[in-house]
Amino acid sequence: MSSTNQPTPEQFEVIKAVADFSAKPMRSPVLRTPDEHGMAYTDVFFPAIDGVPLEAWYIPAPSDSNLLIIANHPLPMNRYGLAGHLEPWDVMDPTEINFLFELKHLHDAGYNILTYDLRNLGRSGSGGNGACGVGRYEWRDCVGAKQYVDNHPELSKMKVGLLSRCTGGNAQYEAISRHPELFRNVSCMVSPLVVSMEVFTKNYANSVLQGSGEFPEIIDFEQIKAGGLKNSEMTPHLFAKDIFMPTLIVQVRGDKWTEDSDGEKTYELLGAKEKDFFWIEGTTRRWVGYNYFGQHPERLIGWFDKYMK
Template identity: 25%
Template sequence: MVTILLLTVLLAFLARWRVSRLFYYPDHVSYGTPADLGLKYEEVTFPSRDGTRLTGWFVPAVGPAHGTVIHFHGNAQNMSAHLGFVDWLPAAGFNLFVFDYRGYGKSAGRPDRCGLYEDSLAAIDYVRGRKDLDRNRLVVLGQSLGGAQAIVAVGGGDRSGIRGVAVESAFFSYREIVRDKIGEIPLLSLLKTPLARLLTDDDLSPAAAVGKIAPIPILLIYGTADPVIPYAHGTRLFAMAREPKQFWTIDGGDHTEAFAETDSPHRLRLIAFFREVLGVHKGD
């Protein structure tokens, strides 16, 4: 009996470790640089809150800058693979800062939940500390896992200078997304709630932080056909967010689809949102 109990506990701990690893799919492949797109850029290194060395790219605006966008990318590959979601922002008059969490790309370390939180805080600190930009004109864009990081970092960290937050396809909480994924497995779906509680916790989840972002405006963006993060995660986060807040529904939209195509109307909508929260007037 004792042996069975010990094996059960061991399996539970192994399962928790396995589930936590499923949130991160980093690689170290270079998929290109801003220079490949004709953009000037600076490759930078900066320390995370615990000293882990992180890497990023600072891309200056084409012409005078309205402000600076800090991009939190999704969970797969590294920042070079996600550049296409945001490479159009410098031409729209925004400085752009993209960075890799620990274990992604050239950043040191291995990814874990607490580490990514510290990395996210450090990225905002780094941008805020640059002397060549206005530290009081910052906006944040997070997608998928990066959206969750953005919510938690802004909601739980130093918000000075941040004028707006846009989040696409972020999950409501760690436990809820694990519950949803277990629910997709026929033999385990009836046990999805107790299994989710066993396999993970909700520390540093967006649900606990989204209500703390106000009075900074927040924009949430979700596709109704997202196979990765169910649309309901967005509506639940929106319900917990405080004004000022906006919610965009992308009818038939897939995961992080809003800004993927060059002719997407949502790119212009995002530019308008950033200009509004920064107080940029027509003609500026």
């Protein structure tokens, strides 16, 4: 980008909106609960490693089980998903995302589930003046969740798998990199739609208004101004080499908001000896991809079953 090249006023409005989404996302409501999907649950809460209070559900398996999935979520969602079918949360894609469908599949397959809201999202507390790091602050929540499990009289005896989606996946990678000792006993991880924000902000901005994504320095500056980080700082590539447990990477092929090469690079960088890559086909819409395992749980359950049962 040349120093003389500047966005049009319309492009700058898109840039500001994208920067605000990345740095200070709007909270979305926890619209549905596990009992609406036939699952008993308990509200639980615990601190992140830096003290931010986190809200969670514990969903026990229907019969005695020593298997536990710790699940987290993307931006700007929460443990339920996203009320994307309602205003004002429909702005990116007017689609409801409901993770309770895939959690029900895991529940019925014999897994206990702990699923929590990341900081500044859902019903969890605020941290860092409300700023989002797309993993760079949220790793502290992943550590807090694992410490909660390890200190719990019953959960600490269970075999653990991780379901770490998008921003939650980026955060999980950094948590594992910073505190490998905490995660040594984790059996495996499923890692849907982790993303590098350089790729996402460019492609998403261009999908709203062509050319808006071609000003990376301006997007970075607007994010920093809003309390966030530069896009180059927000990528799973920084920590993927430290992932040692069997990991399944999941991406939407042809996702119009990212690039296939970004997910492929994450996969190549993974330090895990046992790893696999699964493409969601038949859509280029990321929001549709988030609902995929709720409708087609075979690969999700298959990966956990392989390494946990």
